[in-house]
Amino acid sequence: MSGPDLEHDASDDVHGDVSVDRLALAEELSGTSADGSIAVASADAAEYALRLGDDALVLAQQLGMWIARAPELEEDVALGNIALDLVGHARSLLHYAGTASGRSEDDLAYFRDEPEWRCAWLFEQPNGDFAHTIARQLAASVYLFELYSRLMHGTDEVIAAIAAKSVKEVDYHRDHATQWVLRLAGGTEESRRRMITAIADTWPYVDELFADDALVERLAETGVAVLPSTLRPGFEEVIDEVFAEAGLERPTGRTAFIASGGGREGRHTEHLGPLLAEMQVLARAHPGASW
Amino acid sequence: MPTDPAARRAWQAAATVTDPEIPVLTIEDLGVLRSVEIDDDGRVRVQLTPTYSGCPALDAMRDDVLLALTHAGYDEVQVDLVLAPAWTTDWMSEAGKEKLRRYGIQAPSGNAAARPSGPVRVALAVKCPRCDSLNTRELARFGSTSCKALYECRDCLEPFDYFKVL
Numbered sequence: 001m002s003g004p005d006l007e008h009d010a011s012d013d014v015h016g017d018v019s020v021d022r023l024a025l026a027e028e029l030s031g032t033s034a035d036g037s038i039a040v041a042s043a044d045a046a047e048y049a050l051r052l053g054d055d056a057l058v059l060a061q062q063l064g065m066w067i068a069r070a071p072e073l074e075e076d077v078a079l080g081n082i083a084l085d086l087v088g089h090a091r092s093l094l095h096y097a098g099t100a101s102g103r104s105e106d107d108l109a110y111f112r113d114e115p116e117w118r119c120a121w122l123f124e125q126p127n128g129d130f131a132h133t134i135a136r137q138l139a140a141s142v143y144l145f146e147l148y149s150r151l152m153h154g155t156d157e158v159i160a161a162i163a164a165k166s167v168k169e170v171d172y173h174r175d176h177a178t179q180w181v182l183r184l185a186g187g188t189e190e191s192r193r194r195m196i197t198a199i200a201d202t203w204p205y206v207d208e209l210f211a212d213d214a215l216v217e218r219l220a221e222t223g224v225a226v227l228p229s230t231l232r233p234g235f236e237e238v239i240d241e242v243f244a245e246a247g248l249e250r251p252t253g254r255t256a257f258i259a260s261g262g263g264r265e266g267r268h269t270e271h272l273g274p275l276l277a278e279m280q281v282l283a284r285a286h287p288g289a290s291w
Numbered sequence: 292m293p294t295d296p297a298a299r300r301a302w303q304a305a306a307t308v309t310d311p312e313i314p315v316l317t318i319e320d321l322g323v324l325r326s327v328e329i330d331d332d333g334r335v336r337v338q339l340t341p342t343y344s345g346c347p348a349l350d351a352m353r354d355d356v357l358l359a360l361t362h363a364g365y366d367e368v369q370v371d372l373v374l375a376p377a378w379t380t381d382w383m384s385e386a387g388k389e390k391l392r393r394y395g396i397q398a399p400s401g402n403a404a405a406r407p408s409g410p411v412r413v414a415l416a417v418k419c420p421r422c423d424s425l426n427t428r429e430l431a432r433f434g435s436t437s438c439k440a441l442y443e444c445r446d447c448l449e450p451f452d453y454f455k456v457l
Binding site: 074075077078081082083084085086087088089091092142157160161162164165166168169172174175176178179182238241242245 | 341343344345346347374375376377378379403409410411412430431432433434435436437441455457
């Protein structure tokens with residue numbers, strides 16, 4: 001190499017200066033998608049991916065709040081790991097959703113206001129006590145397992161690939177929630193009482209997960225989406241098996257008042273606002289920052 | 292590994308990259324390195340598959356592959372992430388599993404298809420990587436990372452990680 005020792009000239013170096021950040025940025029700009037090729041979502045598929053991604057991201061944010069607060073150290077780690085899986089699902093889904101409008105996954109995660117979010121109400125419900133978190137986890141993971149098991153055979157290659165990847169992880173989340181339902185329901189009188197209360201409080205939000213609307217009806221015709229209503233029998237069968245093992249009863253009948261939900265149209269419960277505020281504050285205070 | 296000699300050389304360079312969290316395993320042992328191709332312009336295209344969707348090790352492995360190939364003399368390198376087909380522990384090499392055990396992490400027991408199904412699962416015995424005892428107990432389904440569960444051996448009394456079947 002020629003030139004003074006202290007003044008490194010990149011042009012002298014065969015390979016130039018290599019910055020990982022620069023390479024990663026160039027790659028992101030090339031727009032490669034989940035399957036390694038360039039895929040752009042249709043407007044409908046993007047809206048659907050946004051719903052799935054928002055469910056995953058909001059639940060991940062909720063679970064992350066347990067870190068350092070869970071009843072035992074192992075549970076900090078478990079809920080943190082489950083949250084991490086869900087963040088991974090959300091990243092793939094939001095990345096794909098963004099291809100339709102030219103927005104990045106970060107734009108969608110950090111720079112949308114409450115009415116622009118498409119998550120169902122179940123996912124934005126507060127953590128409550130540990131039993132409430134577990135009741136929400138059971139409903140969420142059994143629903144997601146049923147959904148992804150079907151979507152992995154769907155006609156949208158990117159959504160199918162994300163579903164096939166995610167379903168294996170959600171299966172472990174389902175397992176984790178089941179083990180805790182059994183433990184709490186069969187534990188002390190107090191833990192059982194709390195589990196029963198948590199299920200009663202959580203179940204009114206289950207109906208919304210299975211509501212069909214115009215978007216899913218259009219997408220289901222071409223096999224991109226699954227009609228949510230068709231997932232309900234499978235969901236209830238699994239829940240009933242878990243509850244039978246735990247000596248619990250699945251709430252029925254009195255949950256209809258909430259059936260419409262509204263999350264898919266951007267109408268949310270009062271819990272989403274504070275959650276987004278905490279999740280988005282740093283990105284909004286320092287737009288474009290990386291760390 | 293590719294049959295084309297040029298691509299094979301690039302594969303070998305990429306295959307030196309190890310998992311930052313389990314440094315005894317290369318990305319080839321893990322089955323994370325899916326393909327290496329060189330196009331007519333000499334551009335190297337590598338496909339990696341994530342183990343778990345949110346695994347933070349993946350970003351490090353992707354950067355390490357870029358650096359390994361750049362250091363091996365390839366100017367243009369593209370690393371793509373592929374989700375389909377989804378990664379499974381079945382792709383982990385036998386040599387990799389043996390390295391894991393020697394490192395103190397029990398390798399996945401059996402293959403993914405043999406994983407018990409059903410909403411309420413029975414616990415399977417996992418062998419202690421130190422003393423080979425089957426008298427072990429699961430302490431936590433999610434251990435230090437998503438891919439591992441935490442066990443303890445009731446004979447040698449050591450805690451150990453188990454790489455879960457996925």
